[in-house]
Amino acid sequence: MADSYYDPKDLRKFGKITEWSENLGTKFFDYYGEVFKEGALTAREKSLIALAVAHTEKCPYCIDAYTKDGLQKGITKEEMMEAVHVGAAIKSGAALVHGVQMMNKHDKLSM
Amino acid sequence: MATKSLQAKGKDLAIANKQLEILNGGIFADGELPYFKDNIAKIGHFPLRPKKLEILQINVGYMCNQVCEHCHVDAGPDRKEIMTRETMQQCLEVIKNTGAHTLDLTGGAPEMNPNFRWFVEEAAKAGIKDFIVRSNLTIIRANKKYYDLPDFFKKHNVHVISSMPHYTRGKTDKQRGDGVFDKSIKALQELNERGYGMPGSDLRLDLVYNPSGAYLPGDQMALQADFKKALKEDFNIDFHNLFAITNLPIARFLDYLIASENYEDYMYALVEAYNPSAVANVMCTNTISISWDGWLYDCDFNQMLDLKVASKVKHIKDYNEDILNDRNIIISQHCYGCTAGSGSSCQGTVA
Ligand code: SF4
Ligand code: SF4
Numbered sequence: 381m382a383d384s385y386y387d388p389k390d391l392r393k394f395g396k397i398t399e400w401s402e403n404l405g406t407k408f409f410d411y412y413g414e415v416f417k418e419g420a421l422t423a424r425e426k427s428l429i430a431l432a433v434a435h436t437e438k439c440p441y442c443i444d445a446y447t448k449d450g451l452q453k454g455i456t457k458e459e460m461m462e463a464v465h466v467g468a469a470i471k472s473g474a475a476l477v478h479g480v481q482m483m484n485k486h487d488k489l490s491m
Numbered sequence: 492m493a494t495k496s497l498q499a500k501g502k503d504l505a506i507a508n509k510q511l512e513i514l515n516g517g518i519f520a521d522g523e524l525p526y527f528k529d530n531i532a533k534i535g536h537f538p539l540r541p542k543k544l545e546i547l548q549i550n551v552g553y554m555c556n557q558v559c560e561h562c563h564v565d566a567g568p569d570r571k572e573i574m575t576r577e578t579m580q581q582c583l584e585v586i587k588n589t590g591a592h593t594l595d596l597t598g599g600a601p602e603m604n605p606n607f608r609w610f611v612e613e614a615a616k617a618g619i620k621d622f623i624v625r626s627n628l629t630i631i632r633a634n635k636k637y638y639d640l641p642d643f644f645k646k647h648n649v650h651v652i653s654s655m656p657h658y659t660r661g662k663t664d665k666q667r668g669d670g671v672f673d674k675s676i677k678a679l680q681e682l683n684e685r686g687y688g689m690p691g692s693d694l695r696l697d698l699v700y701n702p703s704g705a706y707l708p709g710d711q712m713a714l715q716a717d718f719k720k721a722l723k724e725d726f727n728i729d730f731h732n733l734f735a736i737t738n739l740p741i742a743r744f745l746d747y748l749i750a751s752e753n754y755e756d757y758m759y760a761l762v763e764a765y766n767p768s769a770v771a772n773v774m775c776t777n778t779i780s781i782s783w784d785g786w787l788y789d790c791d792f793n794q795m796l797d798l799k800v801a802s803k804v805k806h807i808k809d810y811n812e813d814i815l816n817d818r819n820i821i822i823s824q825h826c827y828g829c830t831a832g833s834g835s836s837c838q839g840t841v842a
Contacts, residue, residue, distance in 0.1 A: 392759055392763075418713075422713075423710070423713060424713065424717075448706050451702065451704060451706045452702065452706050452707055452708060452709040453709040453710075453713065453714075454657065454658075454700075454709060454714055454717055454718075456659055456661070456662065
């Protein structure tokens with residue numbers, strides 16, 4: 381057993397998920413593969429979205445995977461950083477917009 | 492950015508045997524990853540055999556004006572291995588009689604060989620269908636004596652294939668050295684001016700892209716579209732095709748992988764991306780590689796690993812195409828670089 385929750389080597393084993401539930405695992409990986417194919421959005425655009433979401437989800441595996449995927453697709457580090465900021469901006473906006481709730485509650489309770 | 496070859500630095504990995512020890516040992520020897528041989532045996536391709544010979548690839552020397560970090564040749568200004576006129580003469584005999592339709596000159600920077608122009612002039616006379624020179628672009632701007640290379644190439648109807656790591660300055664210079672991007676752009680514009688790479692032009696100009704780091708190239712067509720768009724919009728540059736080439740884990744690239752602790756992950760990535768349908772068309776099945784000193788190899792990579800062909804005929808002086816074609820190709824784990832994803836060769840993808 382690994383002595384930490386996250387081990388970079390575990391990412392290599394992701395495919396093994398299927399071994400314990402072939403039907404669901406295969407369905408997932410088929411779906412996943414289909415999602416990232418060139419479509420109405422380019423594979424490049426999808427890779428940048430995935431990178432941003434990887435950060436908001438704070439998934440270290442996804443961050444490693446989509447940084448590498450971005451490099452493979454010729455995406456520059458400036459583009460990657462902007463994508464991360466988009467994710468971070470939505471995250472902080474999502475926190476901040478609750479400030480309105482605070483204001484509403486404050487005003488309701490105040491005379 | 493490297494400034495000297497591994498050889499000049501006296502590094503262990505300058506020795507071919509040391510590289511092979513690594514490629515055959517570690518994660519492969521302990522069974523974590525399968526040997527290339529076992530994978531291709533499963534689809535009936537072991538031993539790997541050549542098909543009809545199509546390409547003669549001649550490496551006219553390891554000297555280069557650049558010292559790219561990923562270079563599988565370990566080329567650089569300090570490398571003195573250069574093909575002599577005598578060996579070139581032997582090559583010309585072969586070129587005249589070969590069944591191959593393509594002649595591919597590579598290096599180092601082939602233009603730095605003092606007999607390069609003479610050799611091109613003579614070889615062009617043989618009337619081979621596709622005559623390629625692999626030019627790193629910056630050589631054209633490196634010194635006045637090279638400024639007329641675009642005209643020289645045009646005169647002999649040479650097909651120019653040039654490396655271009657990225658369409659942005661930052662990424663290009665990081666892989667190849669400061670100033671490489673601007674010089675390459677200037678060289679491409681000059682080639683365009685002569686008609687090279689223009690839509691519909693017979694003067695072929697293709698670009699080679701290989702990743703600047705421990706990752707595999709993305710989809711060749713998508714990269715080509717990105718390169719075309721960016722080079723056209725920013726610099727009004729045209730070219731024909733982009734070949735996305737995988738870096739093979741040998742020489743300086745292997746040294747980099749180990750030093751940056753990326754070796755295992757990279758080999759995993761290669762093995763994971765192994766594509767059985769690429770095997771039948773790997774480069775060694777239609778190419779013979781000739782070194783600066785006339786030895787024969789299955790490919791330029793085996794040349795750098797000093798794995799001479801497994802044939803009675805091992806040297807250009809004894810060249811015999813029939814005997815040579817009846818051989819088993821020597822493979823090792825670096826071969827996974829040729830079968831990853833859509834496959835990879837000096838002419839781009841193979842699957
Ligand atoms: S990759 Fe090409 S240009 Fe760079 S050092 Fe090697 S031979 Fe020279
Ligand atoms: S490295 Fe050379 S021998 Fe191995 S598969 Fe590629 S071309 Fe063939």
